[in-house]
Amino acid sequence: MAGYLETIEKALDDALPRGRPETLAAAMRWAVGAGGKRIRPQICLAAAVAAGGKAEDAVKPACAIELLHNYTLVHDDLPAMDDDRERRGKPSVWAKFGEANAILAGDALQALAFRVAADAPRNAAAVVAALGDRGVGVVAGQVEDVAREDASRPLDAESVDFVYAHKTADLFVAAAQMGALAGGGDAASVAKLGAYAFHLGLAFQFEDDLIDGDSPYSREKTEALVREHTRAALDALDGLPGDVAFLKTLAEGLVGRSA
């Protein structure tokens, strides 16, 4: 696990620009900087292993998914969106570099994510396609959530499935699929790992809701959903050709964070 994190930080540092204009390079590095848990890239590396490949096969996709995730945070923090001046205990990108540079740094992070994904050593086009599908999806989830907030509607059962599936789970799914593809996994492994990540993402989101005391459902129902999705995530790991220990530990570690 420490090895995974070190690999990811190095890949991000290698991928991020150093050149002109300095403001853009600085804003992009600030956005991706220390403090992130790097869950998605860890899932990506572990998915390559679970699919029967090696973690090193998935370094480029892992880097790509973290770059893409971080662009979504940069844009979410903008004044026109969540208007957050802080992220991970530091000024958010727009608070530090201005709104225009934050919009542009997010845009460049997304482009860079796809550039890096294209360097996957196997199935590169399919890796990019998975990132593209979920990269559109995560925005769809966000648009639906913004519309709901604008209308002062609560996150009810009607919208929660759509918003959580896209805003939260989509990048988990992309991470797992990309890792499986780059690791040379067959279609069944890619599908299993995608299902794992979908349920993991929902378990993660409902557990976060419990921690924040802010769930669309009752505490009992939310706890049941965490258990149900954690179980479904673990079940999806059955029959994979590679080592699933990391992914199993990750899913089991989610349950009870709120206890």
Place this chain on the structure above:
Amino acid sequence: MAGYLETIEKALDDALPRGRPETLAAAMRWAVGAGGKRIRPQICLAAAVAAGGKAEDAVKPACAIELLHNYTLVHDDLPAMDDDRERRGKPSVWAKFGEANAILAGDALQALAFRVAADAPRNAAAVVAALGDRGVGVVAGQVEDVAREDASRPLDAESVDFVYAHKTADLFVAAAQMGALAGGGDAASVAKLGAYAFHLGLAFQFEDDLIDGDSPYSREKTEALVREHTRAALDALDGLPGDVAFLKTLAEGLVGRSA
């Protein structure tokens, strides 16, 4: 030429979403809607032909470059950037759908651009890489230009090369390279067509400056630059294996638009 345009409009319509959330689908379609000259996708289709392939090989890359170009326009128009309420004689995306939705629609257009590029029938990973390189580059040009405007510096000789090369030429270059790659062109053809597009982009920009009466150089020097870059673009077409008539006509048509 009419055939190219029809092909491009159909590919864009096929690629753009129709589903939930409706606001996102509507904003993305509004952004890409009628009125664009579709120069970049036409270059892309013609580059496939010039490289010895067929225009139909490059339909996905052509669609991708137009989606990416349109996301940059959506974000350029935002209040924090150029603050433009109109684009092509209609309300800009943020003026019609609000700032948050405009940021998000631009983000989704960029993701969709890469998703579509991944479907190129040949050299798909290289096609995506070309789009990614220039997709980062176009933002770098914009950041440098924003910094210059914020400092109330004129677009002087020092910054003009960087800003024009990236903000204007980069997406022309991506269009040509992607088309050549998807058409199955060899490395020499990809390089020649990239050079053609670079010089075409600069000629196009300096000609626009003449039309707007707003060039970083004197009228005489700007006219000389248009001629010089048009000549260099035409020279780059020498020795290509396929038909270069479309690209030749396009470059020649640029000269004298301002006369």
